[in-house]
Amino acid sequence: MLYYKRCSSDNQNFKELVALLDADLALRDGDENAFYAQFNGIDALKNCVVFYSDETLVACGAFKEFSKDSVEIKRMYVQPDFRGKGIASKALIVLEEWAKELNYSHAVLETGLRQPEAIALYKKNNYIVIDNYAPYEHMKNSVCFKKVL
Numbered sequence: 001m002l003y004y005k006r007c008s009s010d011n012q013n014f015k016e017l018v019a020l021l022d023a024d025l026a027l028r029d030g031d032e033n034a035f036y037a038q039f040n041g042i043d044a045l046k047n048c049v050v051f052y053s054d055e056t057l058v059a060c061g062a063f064k065e066f067s068k069d070s071v072e073i074k075r076m077y078v079q080p081d082f083r084g085k086g087i088a089s090k091a092l093i094v095l096e097e098w099a100k101e102l103n104y105s106h107a108v109l110e111t112g113l114r115q116p117e118a119i120a121l122y123k124k125n126n127y128i129v130i131d132n133y134a135p136y137e138h139m140k141n142s143v144c145f146k147k148v149l
Contacts, residue, residue, distance in 0.1 A: 002053050002087070004094060009045035011063065014075075016131060017050065017060040021077035025112075045074065047102075049094050058082045061091040063099055070106035070146075071099045075127060076118065088121050100149050107149055108133065113142045124132070 009140055044064075054092040060080040064071040073095060078088050096107060109127070111118040127145035136142035 002051060002058065002090075004051045004091070005143060006047050006098065007048050007050060009043065009048055011050060012116060013050045013052075013057050014048050014060050014062075017057055017077050017079075018075055019071060020079070021060075021075060024077075047071075047095070047098060048075070049098075053082065059087050059091050061095050063095050065104075066108055069104060070108055071095075071104045073107055073109035076121075083117070090123055092121070092125050096147075096149050105149055106146060107145065108146045110136050110142050111144060112142050114141060 005011075008057075009018075030074070034052065045062045047064065048062040049060065050057065054142070057079065061076045062074045063071040064074060073092070075090065076088060078091075099107060107127075108130070109122065110132070111122065113119075122145045125146045125147070130144050130146045132139065132142050132144045136144060
C-alpha cells in the first residue's frame with residue numbers, strides 16, 4: 001500500500017532518498033554537478049514528503065518559499081524499482097496541495113536537460129517552460145518551469 005508522510009528535511013528517510021538523488025545527479029551532470037549541488041542543500045527545508053510502499057522507501061519531494069506567492073519544488077526523486085507507476089505525479093500533487101494550503105499561488109522549479117523523465121513529468125502535470133531564473137539563468141543544461149496552483 002502506497003502512503004506518504006509530511007516531514008521536514010531532518011527526517012532520516014528523506015535524507016536517505018536525497019542521498020540517492022544526489023548520487024544519480026552526480027552521474028548525470030558530471031562536471032556541472034558542483035554548481036547545482038550548492039543550491040540543493042536540505043538543511044532548512046520545512047515542507048518535505050516521503051512516500052512508502054508498506055515499509056519500503058519509495059519517493060520524496062519538497063518545496064521552499066521562492067517569493068511571497070510562490071514555492072520552488074525541490075528534491076524530487078523516485079526509487080528506480082517504482083518508476084513509471086505515477087508516483088512522481090502523486091508526490092508533485094501532494095506538494096502542490098500543501099503549498100495551496102499555505103496560500104501560495106504558483107510553483108516554480110528547475111531541472112536539467114539530462115533528466116528527460118523529469119521534463120516529461122512536469123509537462124504532463126501542466127508546468128510551462130519559462131526563462132531560467134537566478135541562479136540558473138546562464139546554465140545551458142537547466143530548464144525552468146512554472147505552474148499556477
